[in-house]
Structures are given as C-alpha cells and as structure tokens.
Amino acid sequence: MKKSYALLLAVFLMVSGCHKKTDSSRGSSAQVKSVKDIKDTFEEAGKTSENLKKAIPVSNEQLKKILPESIDGLERKKFSIGQLGMHIAEAQYGDEDRKISLSILDGAGDAGSAMIAMMQIGINTGGESEDENGYVKPITINGNNGMEEQKKSGDMITNKVTFIIANRFMLTLEGNDIDTDKLVSIIKREDFIDKLEDLAD
DSSP: HHHHHHHHHHHHHHTHHHHHHHGGGGGGGOOOOOOOHHHHHHHHHHHHHHHHSSSSSOOOHHHHHHHEEEEEOOOOOOOEEEEEEETEEEEEESSOOEEEEEEEEOSSSSHHHHHHHHHHHHHHTTTOEEEETEEEEEEETTEEEEEEEEEEEEEEEEEEEEETTTEEEEEEEEETTHHHHHHHHHHTTTTTTHHHHHHHO
16 A cells, blocks of 8 residues: 555656646636645545455446447447556547547556546646646536646647546546537536446446
C-alpha cells in the first residue's frame, strides 16, 4: 500500500509540474487544496487501486453491450476491446463532418487500477489550466466528478470529457468540433453512467 501511494505521488507530481497556470482572462481559477485534502486524495486513490487489483474484470461481451451502434446520428465505424493488457473498449463514430470517440476502461487488474487511481487524483485535486492551445478544468455530471479538456490545432478544436464511475470505470467521450455540452448530453442520453454503475455492482 505504501509503495503504491509513493508511486502515485511521484507520477502525479511529475505530471502536475507540466501544467501551466490558469489564464487570468478566463475569469476563474482552480480551488486551492489544503495539504490534508491532497493527502486524503492520495490515500483514497491508493485504496481504490488496491481494491481494483483484486477485482475480476468484466467480460468483453459486457463491455461490447455498452457500445451503441450509433451516437447522435453517427454510425459506429469500428470498435476494439482489450488493448495493451487493459480491459478497455473503444469505438469510433462519424461522418465526413463530425467524429466522436468513446472509451470505457475497466480498472480491474494491475494496469487498469493504476490508470483509475491517477485519473482520480487529477480529478479530485481540482487542477485547472489554460493556454493558447486549450484548457483543462473540472466538470461534474450526476454527482460524478470529471475533467473537461479542449485542444486547439489550427482550425480544429477537439473537446473531451472524462469521468470516473463507481470508483472503477473511466468513461471518456471525445469529439472533433463538437462542444462539451453536446458530449455531456450524449452521456446522459445513452445512460452510460447507469450502465457502468450496474456493471460495478
């Protein structure tokens, strides 16, 4: 447990050191966390990681059932389940004008548990940043905390939302030139959160 906690802390400090300060022109700033809050966050993430290492992964068929045939009128072009030793389902949807990517990671096992714990830390510490290439800020949906990200590359804008569901699943929805409100509405319409909570029971 102590080894996992130390590893999570080291990786998080390395990653957080790369973030830039929030642009004051945005009119908001990240909430400053106390030392105790941060310590509690790391301890919670460490416990989550240890519990997930012992969990039995859901089956490929269970993950596949959550992937819709279409999203917001966009047909599913391809999907994959199980990559790099992790229990992850990914699907691509789109046409000539719009593209959406869906990813669902089951945190059961060594690799998945580390991913969930690190994202949990990033979300719960409330980090926020912005520069000319985009921004990262906290977001909440149905009581579930997450992160909203935007990246700019030339004329293309990519928005992404990521949530940790039931302390086990990482749900990510990303769209090119599709705003965050639309991504959130898709998550609600497809009942992704309820479906993943049912799998965690």
